[in-house]
Amino acid sequence: MLAMSIAMGILGKITERFGSKGPAAGIQSGATLDENAVLEALRAVQDPDLHRDIVSLGFVRNVKIKSGEVSFEVNLTTPACPVKEKLKTQCEEVVMALPGVTGVKVTMTASTRGSLPINTGSPVSAALGQVKNIIAVASGKGGVGKSTTAVNLAWALAKSGSKVGLLDADIYGPSIPLMTHLREGATASENLVAPPVVDGVKIMSVGMFNQGGKATIMRGPMAAAVIKQFLTQVAWGALDYLVIDYPPGTGDIQLTISQTAPVTGAVIVTTPQEVALIDVRKAISMFETLKVPVLGVVETMSYFVCDNCDKKHFIFREGGGSRVASEHGVAWLGGIPMDPGLVKASDEGTPFVAGHPDTPAGKAFFDVAGAVAAQVSILHAENKNVLQHFSLEWKSDAAAGEWKN
Ligand SMILES: Nc1ncnc2c1ncn2[C@@H]1O[C@H](COP(=O)(O)OP(=O)(O)O)[C@@H](O)[C@H]1O
Ligand SMILES: [Mg+2]
Structure with a gap:
């Protein structure tokens, strides 16, 4: 009897391991x-x-x-x-x-990898202490599709399930409220300002405070103070990615952001022609000086696909973005085709990837978002050049790019 129950026990285990068919x-x-x-x-x-x-x-x-x-x-x-x-x-x-x-x-x-938030009780850690990654979307010059890329990158990341914020740092030309149909203002939340949320994306822009579409007239230090407030007095909460739409060029605001917040990496946006690429090289060199890793290059308005012939027309020349990426040894994140629907979507305030995810331009934005997220993961895996949150402070008296513990 005992022997039989042992045998039954063993048989039971075997059946459990190998299924009813047995070993x-x-x-x-x-x-x-x-x-x-x-x-x-x-x-x-x-x-x-x-x-x-x-x-x-x-x-x-x-x-x-x-x-x-x-x-x-x-x-x-x-x-x-x-x-x-x-x-x-x-x-x-x-x-x-x-x-x-x-x-x-x-x-x-x-689980999105990011720099570990270390709460030091500083204003920056109150606002950004739970933000895993800060992604700068920058370009050497305006009008290349930087804000379009920032918005669609934010939306594509959010659609994949990430927690995302979008900061419009283009103080003199804020376009994010229009492009996202932002109607709500910011609200007070204890000592911080709570950003409004559109489609799950937390947004902050100087445009929200700018009544009647008047021009923002500010001297450099004032603009720098505003951007500092966005990085120290906004309740960003827990985010996987905070996407920052930079102003064009290599000026004061770019420097202030790097001095205030631990930027994980920069996405450089360009159009394909040589005149735009000159400015890309400057933007890449600025981030190198600021010790912000360049995640890669995105090219917008890469080509136009004609309705009737399906042929790709490279209006602004072909391959400029990927060439400049390989010249600098940074990743090629992809090209976005020209699509008049993108202009319409921006003007109407519906991010393109939300309404047209299956078009060539929509898919291209999702691919770019995937490539950006992959580059961020690579940075963390290599643990190379990633600024650990708030364990470092900016030496304000030293040359740009010097961090100390
Ligand atoms: N791939 C594209 N196809 C068609 N139009 C585009 C594309 N990318 C951007 N645009 C349009 O180009 C203009 C400038 O883009 P924007 O994102 O505002 O540039 P930036 O922020 O660099 O100044 C906008 O009208 C935008 O809708
Ligand atoms: Mg813009």
Whole structure:
């Protein structure tokens, strides 16, 4: 009786491990379907951006095996991961190929990597202490599509499931309220100002305080004081990404932002022609001086696809953006085609990716957002040039670019 119940117990375990078909149907001699076997198999899946396998990167969690059914979670570094679906398929394939596996369920999750917020009690940490990444969207000159890129980048990241804020730092030419149909003003929240929220994106712009479309007339120090307030007195709360739409050029405000907040990296926006690229080189060199990593280059108005012939017309020449990216050894984040719908969307206040996600320009913005998020993850993985939040302070008397502990 005792012997029989032991035998039943063992049989029960075997059935649980290998499913009703038993070991003969699946596992061959020597191989056991257990967590280790699953993890070993998953080592074949590489993250193409981080160049390591997903097991050693610590992405695989909660491996469960029940009657040949294997389930686990893959926790990525950003919800906007551009290769999410590809990784999921690869995971399913390698585990399904294991002997004894009858089914695979992969749940893709993400915890956005960022600099650890260290609360020092300073005004900056009150406003930005829970912001994991600050992304500067900058250009050497105006009119290249910088605000359009900033808005659509913010919306695309938010649509992928990230918590996002959008700061309009173009004090003299704020366009974010118009482009996002922002009607609400800011409200007081204890000692801080609470930003209004549109489609889940927290927004702050000097345009919200500018009644009747009057020109903003401010001397440099005043503009710098306003931008400082946005970085120290706004309740940004917990964000994965704060996208900042920079003013064009390489001036006072750019310097003030870098002196006040730990900017994770910069996205440089340009059009393809050589005259625009001269200014891109200046913008890249400014960020190098400020020790802000350049995440890469985005080209807008790359080409126009004609309605009738489907041909790509490179109106402003071809390949300028990718050339300047490789010249500086930074990533090429992608090109956005010309689309009159983009102008309409901006003027009407509906971010293009919200209304037209499946158009070539809409898809291009999602690809750019994925590429930006991937570059941020790479920075954190390499832990290179990432400013740790508030563990550093700006040496105001020293030459730009010097940080001390
Ligand atoms: N890919 C594009 N296709 C068509 N129009 C575009 C594109 N990108 C930007 N624009 C338009 O170009 C103009 C300038 O863009 P904007 O984002 O305001 O530039 P910036 O912020 O660099 O000054 C806007 O009217 C915008 O709608
Ligand atoms: Mg602009």
